[in-house]
Amino acid sequence: MNKEEIIKEFQIHEGDTGSAEVQVALLTARIKHLTEHLKKHPKDYHSRRGLMKLVGRRRKILKYLRNKNPEAYKEVIQKLGLRK
Known part of the structure; x- marks a missing residue:
C-alpha cells in the first residue's frame, strides 16, 4: 500500500494528513518495510x-x-x- 492509500484510509476528514491516526499508520508501513529489509540484511545496524x-x-x-x-x-x- 502506498502513502496516499494509507492516508485516505486513516484520515479523519478530507485533507487530513497529520492526525495521530494517519501518523501511526504511516509509521507502521515504514516499520514493516524496514523489518523486511532487515530480514534480508541482518547486519545492517544503521537501518536497525x-x-x-x-x-x-x-x-x-x-x-x-x-x-x-x-x-x-x-x-x-x-x-x-x-x-x-
Whole structure:
C-alpha cells in the first residue's frame, strides 16, 4: 500500500494528513518495510537503529492517542493489527 492509500484510509476528514491516526499508520508501513529489509540484511545496524527510532516514535504517538481518544486508539490498533 502506498502513502496516499494509507492516508485516505486513516484520515479523519478530507485533507487530513497529520492526525495521530494517519501518523501511526504511516509509521507502521515504514516499520514493516524496514523489518523486511532487515530480514534480508541482518547486519545492517544503521537501518536497525532507524527502525528502533520509528518504533519509539510510533509508541509515543499511540500513547498520546490512547490518552486523548481511547476509541480511536482501539480502532487504529485493530485496523493495523498491532496488539493481540
